[in-house]
Amino acid sequence: MTPMFRAAVASLFLAGMAGQSLAQDAGTAPDASADAPADTSAATGGAATSGAAAGVLAPIEDDNAPVPQLNLMVGQVEDMDLVGPNDEEVGEIDGILGDANGSAKAITVDVGGFLGIGEKTIILMLSDLSLDMGRIKTKLTKDEIEKLPAFGG
Incomplete structure (x- = not known):
């Protein structure tokens, strides 16, 4: 995956997670400190991160x-077969x-398609994977994985 595509995928994921976060918090009283974005530019190498983006994966x-x-x-791990x-x-x-x-939390996996046509990228959490005899394994079958929603488009 090219760096430009990864940045686009991460920003789409960010937008989706921010919407979910707002939808889940609609019934709670807002915290005064939550209105101001946290300045984490020193910790993230100059990129400011808001409080809503703290749970986002990149x-x-x-x-x-x-x-x-x-x-x-x-x-x-990259380019290994699942x-x-x-x-x-x-x-x-x-x-x-x-x-x-x-900290690593999930993988993106290219599934389906033929020679890159019809292929989609999905996300699997690392907690659902294992290393077995030099191979990365999941309990999900190929059919179950192909039914998962696409990540980033």
Whole structure:
């Protein structure tokens, strides 16, 4: 995935999460400190992050960043095949998503299609994956994964 596409995907994900956050908080009284965005520019390398964006996942670009749940590095996980419960290949891991602290939390997987046509990208949380004999496995079948909604378009 190109850096430009990753940025577009992350911004779409941000917009969707912000809407969900507002919808969930509609019944609670607003906190006075929640109105002002938090200045986290020092912690995020100059990019300010609002309080609503704190729970948003973004692509991890550093290939040497750890993915502790799989005991691998980001560069090792990207482009690996994802296999299902019957050892069937269900897709190819495209990238790793991390939280505001840069901790790996999810993967993006390219599934379906043929030679890139009809292919879509989905998200799976790292807690739903395991490393088994050098392969990344999920309990979901290929059919179940292909029914998941597309991430970023």
